[in-house]
Amino acid sequence: MGNCLSAPNESRQPYNDDQQASDEDVALGKNRRLSTSPPQWSPEERMTREEVESKRAEFWETSPAFEGRKEIWEALKAACDAFGNKEFELAQTIVSSAGISLPRGTLADVYDELGNRYRIPNYCLVFPPDSPGRGTSEPSGAPQSTDDSGSKPKPSAEAASAPDSPQGDKITLRIRLSSLKDVKISVRRTDTIATVKQKLGQMEGFDGSKVRIFLTGKILPDSAVISAIKIPKGFLLQAHVPASPS
Known part of the structure; x- marks a missing residue:
């Protein structure tokens, strides 16, 4: 079974022990709905929102080079962007459509249909508390419908x-x-x-x-x-x- 372990230390153990599913749950391929509770984390040094976004961009740019499938990494990025924007049902739809299993009910530790494991650092999901910078965050690369602005889409x-x-x-x-x-x-x-x-x-x-x-x-x-x-x-x-x- 593939194991896509590639993120920094804070991504390897994103949650407390009482939030982690047992190895038996993972082995049985159990899948849980995505929890809407954001993970709690704090960087060792204070980071601005711009610094966090730069760190996110670096992670997603290099993630396809890790083990795992490129299309799954792309789906995870879209799901994380939706989660960060509090569009939880959209995030759930994305992972379900891609055949991604959430044995722990979190995007931080997931599996694809082939059994490959993907771990996502917490900074890709939420901003740290009281991070200075601009007042609002807009997840980069979040999927947007071309007709959300009200304009009628043009057929090809x-x-x-x-x-x-x-x-x-x-x-x-x-x-x-x-x-x-x-x-x-x-x-x-x-x-x-x-x-x-x-x-x-x-x-x-x-x-x-x-x-x-x-x-x-x-x-x-x-x-x-x-x-x-x-x-x-x-x-x-x-x-x-x-x-x-x-």
Whole structure:
């Protein structure tokens, strides 16, 4: 079993002993939901937010060189960014879509489907308490939908010019919502993800433009064409649906 141990000392033992699962839990492949409780940590020397962000960037730039799979590192970065921005359901959707197991219920120590282990330092998840610097933090590289600004996404040239041919025939996509409800939606191969989101919203009664759709942990851009994505037959996509304001 691979063991992606590469972070500094504070990342090797991110939590107290009473928060760690037993080796038996890990061996049995148990998976827990992501805890929304942030880890507690303090650097040996006081760090500004800019210094923490620089340290994060250095870690993520070098992480693919560690053991493990590049696509899993990318999914973990997106999940950590979402966690740091308090988008906990989005972080859970990302790791679930990528097949990442959380035996301890934390992003600090996870496994992929092949059994490779990945350890993430605490500074990639939260800022230390009372760290000086700018007042708010914006996780770098956090996945963003192209239509969050309200502008209508433009379909790609392939979708705009594709004729009504066999390539435009309808197919059925299986999508799991963040509520864990599985739905099936009929679309054309020439449809874009923006169209899929719109149809999904119409079917389920929510604003489709706010939905984020994932394939193996990666967010699919609105301009992506179904035929170009090459989704495996019967594959289950993941959709993060933001909670409606109360």
